[in-house]
């Protein structure tokens with residue numbers, strides 16, 4: 001059986017993590033660590049399927065978290081690895097707990113740092129950092145651009161209180177999204193120009209996420225050179241915290257065609273929803289790929305695919321196929337491991353897709369399934 005046949009045999013809707021593809025990504029990231037001497041941390045906000053954490057921990061140094069829950073997940077499920085956390089603002093109680101098991105805690109402002117500095121000083125085993133905003137980003141979608149006007153993320157040079165750095169041992173920037181090594185190069189030039197003088201006194205610099213390292217056209221050698229350059233020049237450790245790069249192209253979403261109708265064009269309703277199961281399709285927005293499909297009009301039979309919710313805009317996209325779709329057909333979306341299982345929801349009472357893993361040997365294993373109680377328990 002080929003992969004599509006294996007996947008089509010599963011009950012839908014379901015996500016399927018592709019173990020071989022995940023390992024492929026992790027091998028690339030492991031090489032980056034080895035060649036550059038940096039630490040690669042999985043940004044859990046992109047992918048938190050913790051049953052794969054034992055596997056992930058064999059390849060990279062650890063994880064980063066957006067707050068207490070993700071950090072705790074890493075502490076429980078990837079014990080003994082590096083845990084880094086950044087939050088735009090910490091609550092008192094959360095910070096107290098984070099102090100007991102995180103390696104690095106990054107603050108978003110000098111006011112938060114000053115507020116927690118005393119508490120922090122009781123934990124010499126934890127290293128503290130500040131997120132800077134270099135005010136340079138090549139991201140064109142504002143919702144994903146931490147440097148857009150009046151952004152709350154990170155401290156700009158004008159607001160950098162250089163007399164309040166005692167106890168701070170690292171800086172963090174995150175200004176990229178799905179970008180290459182040349183964007184990083186231009187960003188680093190700005191970071192160095194604005195904040196370089198502070199880097200000499202730091203123990204680490206975190207380059208954030210958004211590095212498309214595991215895409216075939218990414219210039220890994222260039223990344224390695226830049227990391228080595230920064231490490232040597234300022235005598236510090238470098239962290240990178242990719243989310244996408246860990247889980248890109250490492251999963252599927254399988255669905256079934258429920259109905260076929262016509263309104264000016266052929267329409268298909270499937271048992272998965274853009275709004276509930278792949279929200280980035282509407283948020284980014286983008287058109288996910290379906291195995292065996294073409295662009296509209298490219299193959300003989302074109303359909304607009306939509307979900308079974310009442311949201312008019314719950315449209316996944318337009319696709320063409322070599323043969324007409326039939327009720328009951330299975331369709332397989334690719335690149336569905338990242339920003340899906342962490343972002344899905346039960347709007348309209350939609351069932352959550354079960355989560356499977358396709359092992360390297362071709363066997364499928366159910367990791368998690370959901371039912372009515374998962375809908376009800378959140379309300």
Ligand SMILES: *Cc1c(COP(=O)(O)O)cnc(C)c1O
Nearest residue numbers: 043046174209210241242243244
């Ligand atoms: C989103 C985010 C990441 C991960 O970004 P990817 O685009 O998934 O690589 C890393 N760090 C921070 C601070 C983020 O907000």
